[in-house]
Amino acid sequence: MRNGFLFFIGLFASVLLSWAGIVLGSNSQLGKLAPLYDENESKAFPQRRSGVAGQGQFVYDSLNCAACHTQQVRRPDFGSDKARGWGEHQSVARDYIYDTRVQLGNSRLGPDLANLAGRKAPYDAEDLLKLLYTGSGNMPSYKFLFEKRALLGLQPSNYALKLRGDLAAPEGFEIVPTPEANSLVAYLLSQNQVYEYPEARPMQPPAASKEGEHK
Amino acid sequence: MTTASPEISEIDANARFPLSLLLSSALLWLIVSGLLALLSFAQNLNPALLADCPYLSFGRTRALQETAFVYGWIANSGFAVSLWILGRLSGSPLRSLNWVTIGTLFWNLAVTLGLVGIALGDGSSIPFLHVPSYVQPLLLFSFGAIAVSGVLAWTGRARRTAFAAQWYAVAALFLFPWLFSAAQAMLVWLPIRGTLQAVAAGWFMQGAWTLWIAPMALGAAYYLVPKISGRVIPSYDFAALSFWTLLVVGGWTGGRHLIGGPVPAWVASIAIVSCGLLIFHYVVTAINLRGAFGHRSVALKFISFGLVAYVIGGVADAATAMRSVAQFTQFTWVTQAQSQLALTGAFSMIVFGAIYFLVPRIFNQAWPSTALIRAHHIAALLGTVALVVALAMAGVVQGRDLADAAVNFSDIAHHMRSWLLIAAAAQALLVLGNVILAFHFARVVFAKPAVVAENLFSQPPAMEASVT
Numbered sequence: 001m002r003n004g005f006l007f008f009i010g011l012f013a014s015v016l017l018s019w020a021g022i023v024l025g026s027n028s029q030l031g032k033l034a035p036l037y038d039e040n041e042s043k044a045f046p047q048r049r050s051g052v053a054g055q056g057q058f059v060y061d062s063l064n065c066a067a068c069h070t071q072q073v074r075r076p077d078f079g080s081d082k083a084r085g086w087g088e089h090q091s092v093a094r095d096y097i098y099d100t101r102v103q104l105g106n107s108r109l110g111p112d113l114a115n116l117a118g119r120k121a122p123y124d125a126e127d128l129l130k131l132l133y134t135g136s137g138n139m140p141s142y143k144f145l146f147e148k149r150a151l152l153g154l155q156p157s158n159y160a161l162k163l164r165g166d167l168a169a170p171e172g173f174e175i176v177p178t179p180e181a182n183s184l185v186a187y188l189l190s191q192n193q194v195y196e197y198p199e200a201r202p203m204q205p206p207a208a209s210k211e212g213e214h215k
Numbered sequence: 216m217t218t219a220s221p222e223i224s225e226i227d228a229n230a231r232f233p234l235s236l237l238l239s240s241a242l243l244w245l246i247v248s249g250l251l252a253l254l255s256f257a258q259n260l261n262p263a264l265l266a267d268c269p270y271l272s273f274g275r276t277r278a279l280q281e282t283a284f285v286y287g288w289i290a291n292s293g294f295a296v297s298l299w300i301l302g303r304l305s306g307s308p309l310r311s312l313n314w315v316t317i318g319t320l321f322w323n324l325a326v327t328l329g330l331v332g333i334a335l336g337d338g339s340s341i342p343f344l345h346v347p348s349y350v351q352p353l354l355l356f357s358f359g360a361i362a363v364s365g366v367l368a369w370t371g372r373a374r375r376t377a378f379a380a381q382w383y384a385v386a387a388l389f390l391f392p393w394l395f396s397a398a399q400a401m402l403v404w405l406p407i408r409g410t411l412q413a414v415a416a417g418w419f420m421q422g423a424w425t426l427w428i429a430p431m432a433l434g435a436a437y438y439l440v441p442k443i444s445g446r447v448i449p450s451y452d453f454a455a456l457s458f459w460t461l462l463v464v465g466g467w468t469g470g471r472h473l474i475g476g477p478v479p480a481w482v483a484s485i486a487i488v489s490c491g492l493l494i495f496h497y498v499v500t501a502i503n504l505r506g507a508f509g510h511r512s513v514a515l516k517f518i519s520f521g522l523v524a525y526v527i528g529g530v531a532d533a534a535t536a537m538r539s540v541a542q543f544t545q546f547t548w549v550t551q552a553q554s555q556l557a558l559t560g561a562f563s564m565i566v567f568g569a570i571y572f573l574v575p576r577i578f579n580q581a582w583p584s585t586a587l588i589r590a591h592h593i594a595a596l597l598g599t600v601a602l603v604v605a606l607a608m609a610g611v612v613q614g615r616d617l618a619d620a621a622v623n624f625s626d627i628a629h630h631m632r633s634w635l636l637i638a639a640a641a642q643a644l645l646v647l648g649n650v651i652l653a654f655h656f657a658r659v660v661f662a663k664p665a666v667v668a669e670n671l672f673s674q675p676p677a678m679e680a681s682v683t
Contacts, residue, residue: 004370007385011390011462012389018422018463023401025481027407060340064278067274067278078538079543079618094409101412103340106472135266137625138259140262
């Protein structure tokens with residue numbers, strides 16, 4: 001390697017080529033991915049999150065929830081994702097087009113959350129707030145997302161957690177979720193990938209598709 | 216050490232202050248990240264630990280640990296070793312060292328701010344890019360300031376032909392800013408659409424490893440192995456081929472973690488093929504550097520271990536990239552085991568070897584204690600092996616359990632518990648070893664030279680602590 005200039009060109013080309021190939025290549029495929037308008041439902045999918053849920057995405061991001069949770073359901077024959085009830089079909093790129101920060105994740109110390117609100121036995125906001133407050137099994141509690149307030153003889157807040165037993169707030173106090181907790185829960189409840197895009201359907205072998213028309 | 220002539224010492228002595236600044240910050244961050252890793256394991260075993268402290272919640276501890284390790288330890292120590300090699304191979308003292316000093320101060324200020332920012336909740340969950348957006352430009356500028364010296368050493372080199380060690384060191388210094396700024400632009404400043412972010416993040420993470428971290432370690436190995444063993448590198452012609460394989464193919468392995476994910480399938484397929492192609496690079500590196508094995512020099516003991524870890528890690532990457540394997544191993548501790556094998560096993564060990572070689576030379580004095588070196592060597596060796604094996608086993612258990620929908624997450628955690636306990640113990644051993652190294656380094660820095668430098672250099676083996 002006598003020619004220093006050529007060497008630098010080579011270095012630069014190697015990083016540029018891989019970037020162009022992988023990032024620009026997939027960009028040309030997915031960059032213009034549009035929502036799908038379903039005439040039967042008169043709605044376009046995916047649906048945008050509410051503003052609060054959009055804020056919750058940043059709470060999720062800043063707490064690095066991705067250290068334990070993925071947000072990608074794999075296809076039914078690839079792992080136990082479907083059997084665990086995380087989703088009926090695989091996640092596809094179109095599910096994520098409105099996400100400001102995509103959280104696919106690479107660790108499953110806890111369950112997948114891509115389709116948390118679309119599961120067969122979905123959680124409601126109260127369940128999730130309680131889960132965040134108490135933790136469960138291997139999941140730590142996130143008590144710092146809640147505020148312990150003195151009642152001072154006033155009426156308790158409508159939003160106070162209804163906890164029982166050891167976890168209940170001491171006499172004269174109440175546990176109220178902070179705005180972060182509420183937006184995080186709103187975000188989690190907007191995690192819905194129930195709608196099945198054509199590209200999410202498994203490929204049918206040509207012979208099989210004749211027997212049952214897939215719609 | 217077989218060279219008869221004493222080594223030129225002005226080149227080393229000249230860079231004493233900036234290099235020791237880089238090395239002491241590196242060792243400090245190494246201990247910080249080790250303690251954070253220990254905390255992270257403890258939190259995994261007992262989720263209630265520090266759960267009420269928002270600054271050290273589980274996810275944030277993980278992000279802090281990775282950031283301290285990558286931007287604290289790897290960057291600082293990699294700079295020190297790469298600059299020193301470039302200086303030596305250029306044949307003249309390093310220039311613009313004031314820029315290195317200023318850059319190092321600002322780099323470490325940026326890392327500190329980054330960690331504080333992550334703890335306060337300004338960080339993100341992008342792997343290798345957890346630092347808050349506001350410190351990223353500072354990191355980039357400080358990198359530039361430090362790299363100036365390396366670039367000058369390269370352009371002002373005495374010989375036109377460059378050595379393999381120089382290719383790797385220059386590649387690392389030159390390519391990281393491109394990777395880092397491109398990743399920032401695509402993920403932080405102007406986030407690209409949907410899952411393209413995951414593709415870009417994967418490209419950045421794998422690029423940081425194959426185009427920045429691994430080249431810094433390989434530069435050190437290619438410089439030190441022939442120098443200490445006194446043998447030329449066999450099949451040197453292949454070294455260039457191996458270098459370009461790593462550079463050209465490495466960036467394409469970005470989809471390694473996206474197998475089966477909501478990204479174009481060809482991204483994962485290309486990553487699988489690239490991981491396979493890279494085996495050529497690993498084999499050639501092993502053949503080139505086989506002189507590192509069976510030598511009594513302590514530097515080569517660390518480096519040879521690092522090379523074994525590097526090659527095994529490469530093969531493991533290729534094996535776990537296979538779809539049939541990835542189905543079970545992705546999303547498990549196996550991924551962590553692989554990154555520990557690469558970062559702690561390959562990078563850190565090779566750089567430890569380089570530190571044991573270069574510190575006596577820049578300070579003009581031998582390491583004060585063989586016992587401390589031996590203690591660090593044993594701790595690093597046992598710690599790394601136990602950590603990687605325990606994490607891999609935990610991952611295998613986790614992968615098997617995850618595949619069975621009947622096993623719930625509490626049970627999976629319970630099944631992995633004993634392996635994670637071993638991993639935590641191994642991590643503690645690693646921290647202990649690193650504290651020993653830092654203490655030993657401090658003794659060199661603060662000690663008064665016992666032997667006049669010229670006497671020391673006329674007998675280079677005296678500087679070489681050897682462990683049997």
